[in-house]
């Protein structure tokens with residue numbers, strides 16, 4: 001399997017975008033439980049204002065993530081995050097998925113690999129999901145007239161936004177839980193991905 005980029009640490013730009021995006025998404029899920037959107041007869045509440053501004057920040061961080069993934073010199077290769085356009089990548093994803101399933105049916109934690117085709121493909125889908133959420137929210141912010149239930153384009157982007165909302169919960173729970181399991185089984189060190197030092201907590205250099 002060709003890997004264009006070094007398989008080791010995440011670059012500073014990747015870590016910065018990841019921390020910002022993860023914190024923004026946590027804010028979005030939290031506020032979505034208590035907010036009252038602006039609509040005819042209701043001025044909305046402060047949690048909705050926070051949802052709007054943290055959502056716009058999420059949009060900036062998700063764009064930053066795409067930029068970091070495009071221009072970084074080390075980290076996960078694009079072809080691993082988005083394997084859907086290459087037969088060789090899809091074959092590797094299928095083989096890795098079968099290996100993971102084999103481990104799980106033997107009640108074993110799958111072997112950790114930072115360049116796993118399955119994990120990377122799921123990370124890529126997560127990035128696409130957050131892009132869709134932040135993108136539809138931002139379009140809503142730009143064109144709405146104070147009513148998320150309005151028809152037309154406002155209705156369409158809010159339909160997509162609310163339809164994908166439960167997938168965001170699923171991604172956060174699945175990805176966060178696996179990260180914690182791998183941290184406590186010493187497969188990775190969470191402090192590396194969550195570090196804002198230029199070279200990462202665990203040493204080495206980043207671009």
Ligand code: HEM
Pocket residue numbers: 010014018021022023025026069075076113114115123124126127130171172175176177179180188189190193
């Ligand atoms: C819902 C918000 C989140 C999103 C959208 C997200 C997205 C991503 C993406 C796209 C990657 C792959 C980065 C790359 O390879 O370039 C990644 C890696 C990672 N994430 Fe998250 N993440 C989120 C929340 C979290 C949380 C809450 C944790 C910790 C509990 C976490 C821990 C990690 C770790 C440790 C890695 C590196 C995995 C490795 O190197 O093998 N993430 N995340």
Ligand code: HEM
Pocket residue numbers: 025028029032037051052053054055056058059130133134136137138140141148149158161162165166168
């Ligand atoms: C990654 C970014 C975002 C995430 C994860 C997110 C998440 C959510 C969630 C979970 C809901 C509740 C859906 C439901 O219960 O049916 C929601 C609703 C909503 N969001 Fe976002 N959001 C994001 C960005 C934005 C942005 C940027 C805006 C606008 C500036 C926005 C505006 C709204 C509105 C107006 C609703 C209410 C829709 C309704 O109840 O009619 N969101 N969002």
